Amino acid sequence: MDNFMFYAPTYFAFGKGSQEKIGSLIRKFGGSKVLLHYGSGSVKQNGVYDAAVKSLNESGLSYVELGGVQPNPRSGLVYKGIELCRRKNVDFVLAIGGGSVIDSSKAIAAGVVYEGDFWDYFPHRKNVEKALPIGTVLTIAAAGSEGSENSVITRDEGMLKFGAHGEALRPKFSILNPEYTMTLGAYQTACGITDMFMHVVERYFTNVKDVETTDRLCEGVMKAIVEEAPKVMENLSDYQARANIMWAGMVAHNNICGVGRINDWASHGLQQELGAFNDSAHGAGLAVVAPAWMRYVIDHDLLRAAQFAVRVWGCDMNFANPKVTALEGIDRFRGFLDMLGMPRTLNELGVHREDIPQLVEHAKLCCPGELIFGNYVKLYAEDIRKIYESICE
Amino acid sequence: MDNFMFYAPTYFAFGKGSQEKIGSLIRKFGGSKVLLHYGSGSVKQNGVYDAAVKSLNESGLSYVELGGVQPNPRSGLVYKGIELCRRKNVDFVLAIGGGSVIDSSKAIAAGVVYEGDFWDYFPHRKNVEKALPIGTVLTIAAAGSEGSENSVITRDEGMLKFGAHGEALRPKFSILNPEYTMTLGAYQTACGITDMFMHVVERYFTNVKDVETTDRLCEGVMKAIVEEAPKVMENLSDYQARANIMWAGMVAHNNICGVGRINDWASHGLQQELGAFNDSAHGAGLAVVAPAWMRYVIDHDLLRAAQFAVRVWGCDMNFANPKVTALEGIDRFRGFLDMLGMPRTLNELGVHREDIPQLVEHAKLCCPGELIFGNYVKLYAEDIRKIYESICE
Numbered sequence: 001m002d003n004f005m006f007y008a009p010t011y012f013a014f015g016k017g018s019q020e021k022i023g024s025l026i027r028k029f030g031g032s033k034v035l036l037h038y039g040s041g042s043v044k045q046n047g048v049y050d051a052a053v054k055s056l057n058e059s060g061l062s063y064v065e066l067g068g069v070q071p072n073p074r075s076g077l078v079y080k081g082i083e084l085c086r087r088k089n090v091d092f093v094l095a096i097g098g099g100s101v102i103d104s105s106k107a108i109a110a111g112v113v114y115e116g117d118f119w120d121y122f123p124h125r126k127n128v129e130k131a132l133p134i135g136t137v138l139t140i141a142a143a144g145s146e147g148s149e150n151s152v153i154t155r156d157e158g159m160l161k162f163g164a165h166g167e168a169l170r171p172k173f174s175i176l177n178p179e180y181t182m183t184l185g186a187y188q189t190a191c192g193i194t195d196m197f198m199h200v201v202e203r204y205f206t207n208v209k210d211v212e213t214t215d216r217l218c219e220g221v222m223k224a225i226v227e228e229a230p231k232v233m234e235n236l237s238d239y240q241a242r243a244n245i246m247w248a249g250m251v252a253h254n255n256i257c258g259v260g261r262i263n264d265w266a267s268h269g270l271q272q273e274l275g276a277f278n279d280s281a282h283g284a285g286l287a288v289v290a291p292a293w294m295r296y297v298i299d300h301d302l303l304r305a306a307q308f309a310v311r312v313w314g315c316d317m318n319f320a321n322p323k324v325t326a327l328e329g330i331d332r333f334r335g336f337l338d339m340l341g342m343p344r345t346l347n348e349l350g351v352h353r354e355d356i357p358q359l360v361e362h363a364k365l366c367c368p369g370e371l372i373f374g375n376y377v378k379l380y381a382e383d384i385r386k387i388y389e390s391i392c393e
Numbered sequence: 394m395d396n397f398m399f400y401a402p403t404y405f406a407f408g409k410g411s412q413e414k415i416g417s418l419i420r421k422f423g424g425s426k427v428l429l430h431y432g433s434g435s436v437k438q439n440g441v442y443d444a445a446v447k448s449l450n451e452s453g454l455s456y457v458e459l460g461g462v463q464p465n466p467r468s469g470l471v472y473k474g475i476e477l478c479r480r481k482n483v484d485f486v487l488a489i490g491g492g493s494v495i496d497s498s499k500a501i502a503a504g505v506v507y508e509g510d511f512w513d514y515f516p517h518r519k520n521v522e523k524a525l526p527i528g529t530v531l532t533i534a535a536a537g538s539e540g541s542e543n544s545v546i547t548r549d550e551g552m553l554k555f556g557a558h559g560e561a562l563r564p565k566f567s568i569l570n571p572e573y574t575m576t577l578g579a580y581q582t583a584c585g586i587t588d589m590f591m592h593v594v595e596r597y598f599t600n601v602k603d604v605e606t607t608d609r610l611c612e613g614v615m616k617a618i619v620e621e622a623p624k625v626m627e628n629l630s631d632y633q634a635r636a637n638i639m640w641a642g643m644v645a646h647n648n649i650c651g652v653g654r655i656n657d658w659a660s661h662g663l664q665q666e667l668g669a670f671n672d673s674a675h676g677a678g679l680a681v682v683a684p685a686w687m688r689y690v691i692d693h694d695l696l697r698a699a700q701f702a703v704r705v706w707g708c709d710m711n712f713a714n715p716k717v718t719a720l721e722g723i724d725r726f727r728g729f730l731d732m733l734g735m736p737r738t739l740n741e742l743g744v745h746r747e748d749i750p751q752l753v754e755h756a757k758l759c760c761p762g763e764l765i766f767g768n769y770v771k772l773y774a775e776d777i778r779k780i781y782e783s784i785c786e
Contacts, residue, residue, distance in 0.1 A: 001408075001633055001636045001637060002408065003408025003409060003410070003411065004405075004407050004408060005405065005407070006404075006405040006407065007402075007403075007404040008402075009400075009403075009404075010402075011398070011399075011400040011402075012397075012398065012399040012400065014396060014398070014653065015394075015395070015396025015653075016396060017396070209633070210634075210636070210637065211637075212617050212620050212621055212637050213614070213617040213621070213637040213638075213640050213644070215617075216612075216613035216614065216616050216617040216620075217610060217613045217617075217644065218613075219609075220610045220611075220612060220613030220614075221606070221609065221610070223609050224605050224606040224609040227605050228605055228606070240394055240602070240603035241603075243394045243603070244394060244603065244605050244606040245606075247394075247607070247652070247653065248606045251606070251610065251649065256644065256649060260408075260636070260640065
């Protein structure tokens with residue numbers, strides 16, 4: 001178990017009616033002029049936007065708004081948001097949406113108070129120490145951005161996708177009303193569930209020893225997701241299952257399960273290239289690459305892979321041949337993704353065998369050295385090519 | 394799953410050398426004149442006190458000090474601390490010790506900025522909204538006070554023990570260096586482990602339905618404690634096991650596992666009376682009462698008791714007779730407490746059959762109505778008497 005810092009000072013208001021606290025929470029955290037930031041406009045149809053405006057009005061807060069955030073949020077809109085906030089003297093950013101909207105809000109909040117180009121924070125992983133305060137009203141349980149200190153933005157030029165991080169990016173508050181996730185369709189819901197599950201997987205596969213407490217927490221979150229996801233898929237309006245999934249999504253990524261251990265993030269890297277290539281959905285891309293990655297690295301630590309199989313998937317341990325158990329765990333994981341209706345191949349994402357060299361070349365652009373992705377097992381260009389090929393017809 | 398708020402803005406610095414951050418963290422959270430608050434003085438022998446003073450000096454912070462906190466911390470010293478802080482214009486309280494020292498620090502921090510008697514916050518559970526900022530340097534993994542919004546103080550007059558709570562009581566930061574827990578003897582270590590385990594048990598036994606995510610987190614923390622505790626008891630200097638136990642103790646009580654569900658707290662109530670009676674150790678008292686409480690309430694929800702047995706203790710489910718499984722779980726829990734060297738009877742705590750009426754009468758004093766303890770099963774005077782009698786020779 002390694003040394004660590006853990007600081008997660010987000011105020012969560014969870015449950016039905018929690019949106020009534022938006023205005024008072026913005027006041028509590030010092031906001032007076034608010035940017036309402038959202039995506040395609042569905043928040044205007046399902047009542048979330050109206051509830052936010054009502055609460056702002058009741059608290060006497062003024063606001064401006066900027067919609068149009070797209071999945072894999074882009075730098076162009078961030079620049080626009082920064083300019084708007086400066087011009088209108090905005091002092092608080094309220095994200096209404098899912099991870100893309102929240103990430104875009106974080107980038108705007110950091111950029112407004114930064115003299116240089118906000119993009120400086122991204123490729124170089126410069127710690128964000130200062131930003132406008134941010135609040136979120138979550139409508140998609142997936143990214144965990146509502147409780148994390150991370151933001152991922154895609155630069156329009158070259159479609160380069162990078163993450164920034166820093167204490168200042170943690171939302172001051174997040175409103176988690178499971179009802180707001182109930183209008184989400186099956187595919188988007190399933191992508192979200194895959195994403196949150198993978199946030200734990202990326203933390204789980206580590207070479208750091210003596211991490212029993214965080215191992216058990218990771219396993220707990222994964223088991224909860226495995227148990228609740230079928231209920232949500234069976235009935236997209238199941239409030240209780242949605243509630244369990246929503247809280248699991250936060251816990252999966254606020255890092256209480258990931259401290260004191262080196263996290264992997266190779267699967268996220270492999271997916272990022274797919275997203276940058278043709279904007280395919282984040283969760284769907286993860287579903288395609290993650291089992292392939294697991295098979296590729298299985299021999300690195302057979303007992304850890306077997307632990308995943310036994311403790312998360314309830315496999316019987318094959319003591320004579322742990323690899324059998326490890327493979328069975330991956331199969332059950334893949335079966336879970338099948339239940340969610342997630343794709344199995346790159347082809348289903350619109351990526352074909354002839355595109356793989358381009359994906360690999362693009363991945364190299366993101367990385368200064370020869371190493372490209374991963375901490376559990378270090379992946380180089382050749383490894384990435386092989387993994388992509390293993391999931392391509 | 395019920396609606397809830399969750400706000401846990403404590404900054405944790407975990408691991409070897411984390412004490413070097415004390416001064417800069419006090420500065421970060423606005424302190425300039427510090428009260429060093431500690432217990433019997435063992436912190437002066439084991440180097441913790443010196444490390445804190447060194448870090449304060451390096452950050453140019455001045456301080457006054459007040460030692461003498463005893464287990465089951467008393468109101469008398471709290472009044473003394475409040476007076477000292479006011480006289481010396483202290484603006485930050487640094488607790489160096491375990492739960493008793495931290496709880497005493499919290500009560501002082503609340504009292505300094507409150508016009509009335511600090512005790513107002515206690516019997517009436519008045520929410521503490523304002524207090525001096527608090528930091529902690531933890532030396533005993535047990536109470537979880539380093540990450541909680543609670544404080545428990547015993548009033549000298551009548552030995553009444555009550556808890557206060559409120560956002561303002563969350564420490565701004567906590568330094569968790571597992572090395573500092575390594576000088577603790579076997580008995581104190583075991584009491585601490587029992588205490589943290591019980592913090593999860595009190596959350597686990599609930600009547601609220603659809604709480605899979607927090608159930609799994611609770612089970613994860615309990616399993617981690619069950620796995621790591623024997624390593625600590627085998628070798629009190631096992632850094633890695635101490636580290637896992639230390640983080641588990643925080644997670645057990647910062648309430649990330651307890652949100653959205655009604656918690657029980659009957660066992661803590663039953664223990665409190667024992668502590669007030671003769672100052673017996675908190676963890677030892679819990680070890681005596683908790684299995685007896687579980688047996689007393691077993692029929693209330695046999696499947697929950699069986700879930701505890703199967704998921705935490707690895708019992709095989711007896712589908713024909715779940716009670717057999719539920720009882721086996723309690724037996725294994727009791728076996729775990731035996732491994733820790735914890736007592737089994739009131740007599741071992743210095744309480745005898747003839748004292749029970751007095752315990753019950755004292756318990757009534759703490760409660761305005763007829764109900765005395767518990768939410769999972771409501772316990773009245775008669776129930777309490779029976780539980781105490783079941784663990785008395």
